[in-house]
Amino acid sequence: MKKQLAMIAAFLLITSCAVIRPGEAGIKQRLGKLDDKVTTQGTIVFNPFTTRVIKESIQTNNLKLALRIPSKEGLSVDSEISILYRLEVDMVPTVLKNIGPNYKDVMSAVFRSASSDVCSQFFAKDMHSGKRADIEKAIKAKMEETLTPQGIIIEAVLMKSIQLPQGLSLSIEQKLQAEQDAMRMEFILQRERLEADRKIIEATGTRDAQIILAQGLTPEILKIRSIEAFIELSKSANSKVIITDGRTPYLINEAKN
Incomplete structure (x- = not known):
């Protein structure tokens, strides 16, 4: 019994256990050499005297950077960047072997180079407009050329904050204000044109x-209207003086009885 207990104690002394949680990858490193087997969930039993377990996240992570990037006209634009990335599960040992545990520093360097190459092809105002998405996609594609073969997957590059030089920012604001004023004036002119068209149509209709x-007042119609007028006058109890040529009645005077 004592012998068995001694063996169990000895086994526990020379072994240890690491728990790999969901979203993690565990790799054994025995005497400095990395194992190619990757454990993504569960436990790893190892000898603490000769082996250690390295854990790396395989979830989507966010690398935040703040730096100045150049523009096509030679200006420096302050920006805050988020790089969404993850490690390819089967290539975690490759990442650790070729790049090392400080792979985020390598990602940062690759981003700086890619952003300089891409942003230098765009004007500073483009980074503050609808072309921002094109810039993000171009930087992402540039980074993938270097990092994807190494086992680092770039999911997105997000330019969260772009701070343009003060003079340029003021010029853009003035331009936008001028465009809004022009649109407002165009609306007013369009409204006035519609009102003028309405008046023309109304006058044309009246004419x-x-x-x-x-054209419809023919002599025959005028004669009928004249007869009708005489009939209406004859119904009145008042005396009237009428001068007429026999076709059109003219009321000259009206006297009460």
């Missing part, structure tokens, strides 16, 4: 109505 009415 056409008068022309149609005048």
Whole structure:
């Protein structure tokens, strides 16, 4: 019994256990040499005297950077960048062997180079406009050329904050204000043009109505209207003096009985 207990104690003394949680990758390093086997979840039993377990995150991580990037016109633009990345599970040993545990420093250096190459092809104002997405995609593609073969997957490059030089920022604001003023004036002019068109249409309609009415007043119609007028006058109890040529009645005087 004592012998068995001694063996168990000896086994526990020379072994240890590491727990690999979800989102982690564990790799044994025995006498300085990395094992190619990757454990993504569970436990790893190892000899603490000759071996250690290295854990790396295989989840999507966010590397934040703040730096100045050049523009096409030679200006320096202050920016805050987020690089979303993750390690390829099967290539975690490759990352540790070829780059080392400080691979984030390598990513930062690659980003600085890629951003300089890409942003130097765009004007500073482009970084503050709809072209920002194009810049982000171009930087991402540039980084992937170097990092993807090494086992680092770049999921996105996000330019969260762009601080333009003060003079340029003021010029852009003035330009935007001028564009808004021009749009407002165009709206006013369009409204006035519509109102003028409405008046023209109204005047044209009135003129056409008068022309149609005048064309419809033939001598026969005028004679009928004259007879109707005489009939209406005859119904009145008041005495009237009427001068007429027999076609059109003219009321000259009206006297009460």
